[in-house]
Amino acid sequence: MAGTQQSTDRYDALFIVSFGGPEGMEDVIPFLENVLRGRNVPRERMLEVAHHYEMFGGVSPINQQVRDLIEVLRPAMDDAGVDLPIYWGNRNWTPYIPDAIAQMRKDGVRSALALVLSGYSSYSGCRQYRENIADGLAEIGSDAPRIDKIRVFYNHPLFVKANVERLQTAIARLPAEHRDSCQIAYTAHSLPQSMADTSDYVKQLQETARLVSEGAGVSPERWELVYQSRSGRPQDPWLEPDILDHLDALAQDGSKAVVIAPIGFLSDHMEVLFDLDEEAVQKCAELGVAMQRASTVGTHSDFVAMLVELIQERLDSDQERRAIGQYGCNHDVCPMNCCPPPRRPTSGSQGSARPQSGAS
Known part of the structure; x- marks a missing residue:
């Protein structure tokens, strides 16, 4: 009704x-x-x-x-x-x-x-x-x-709740002996470090990952925020670690199982399908690490x-504005200097062919 x-x-x-x-x-x-x-x-x-x-x-x-x-x-x-x-x-x-x-x-x-x-x-x-x-x-x-x-x-309670359920569903698909000890790799699209330095991107992702982990009962030592889908010039610094490098590190530390949760994405688009369901799956198979990929929030x-x-x-101005965690509700109107554009490479530079952040 x-x-x-x-x-x-x-x-x-x-x-x-x-x-x-x-x-x-x-x-x-x-x-x-x-x-x-x-x-x-x-x-x-x-x-x-x-x-x-x-x-x-x-x-x-x-x-x-x-x-x-x-x-x-x-x-x-x-x-x-x-x-x-x-x-x-x-x-x-x-x-x-x-x-x-x-x-x-x-x-x-x-x-x-x-x-x-x-x-x-x-x-x-x-x-x-x-x-x-x-x-x-x-x-x-x-x-x-x-x-x-x-x-x-990023910190709305229902967004967190949806991601918690997606994560718990993925954990439940692991072999029973790995569910309580599996590592959680939260992924988001990598950005140029210069772009990340002038926005709250990393801070917000860390907060979402923390809130989802708490909601799912995952202790701090079992999760990490990592990045995927790097693009841009190889010589330019981008957010790290990359998901594939992180999987190598987990295997070297003796981890037997991992759940990859792409909390930086809202839907299972091309970069999720290729970078995680193809490349990360292959990497985990090579390393002998059991892997499940959590679904994005989608619908x-x-x-x-x-x-x-x-x-x-x-x-309705009387409607409750909800947010949880450390930072409260984000602004409705962005300040003039909010999230400035990145510096573009000079005309003589060479770039990577992968579409820049947000490709689908």
Whole structure:
């Protein structure tokens, strides 16, 4: 049964914003060109990345996962009395952000809430999306809708709860003799150290990992935050340790089992599938370490309920704003100097072909 209808005078649409991904082999090269535009990456290296997509028929699962999320979010919003149409736009593939904004204007939308599918603060995970939206609004002109971004939610109790359940499910799939002693490797997308130094990305990830560990009854000595999907120039420092190096270290220390929990990702997109379900699985097999990979929150009911709460708190100033742990609720409006863009390589430098942070 639907709840009491809430006032939606402040906003008249929800705008879901994602990274985007190819949905066929013919899409892969144009998609990668979008991702890598403005970066000095040799074409032959880009083609190496294209091979990863070939292994999956050229289809990144991220677009379908957004469709699946919308499919469960719509009735959850209805049940909560939140009557807002849902629009969807991507940074790097169809449906594009500017096209979605143009459709909102055509439909008479005057103000929208942007739900960026990223739970942590960084340039690529927050500010760049705000820049993408601003560029789309600039294309429309003076009659474009106002678009405000929903806060990051790394420490929302329902986000933590969903990740706890995903972790516990993965632990339960290990052989019984390893469940109480297995190591937990929480993974997130690596970033350039210069980008990480000017954002709360690492601090927020550490807090999520700590909260999930406490919720799952995992002691501090059994978990570590590590990184995956490094890109960029080899000579530039990025966040470490890499997941594969960490697996080597665990094996050298005598660990017999590990659960990899990609808490930095919201859905099982291409980098999760390739870096963890292919490379990490192969590495653990070589090392003789039992491995399970926890699912991302995806369409978990607690995650969906959290999204509804985040919408409600912006529609109704009396709605409780929830967060747990050390840091409280994040800001709704980002400061001007928040998560500044990274320095780009000089024109003579060589880059890695792997798409930079957030690739799908």
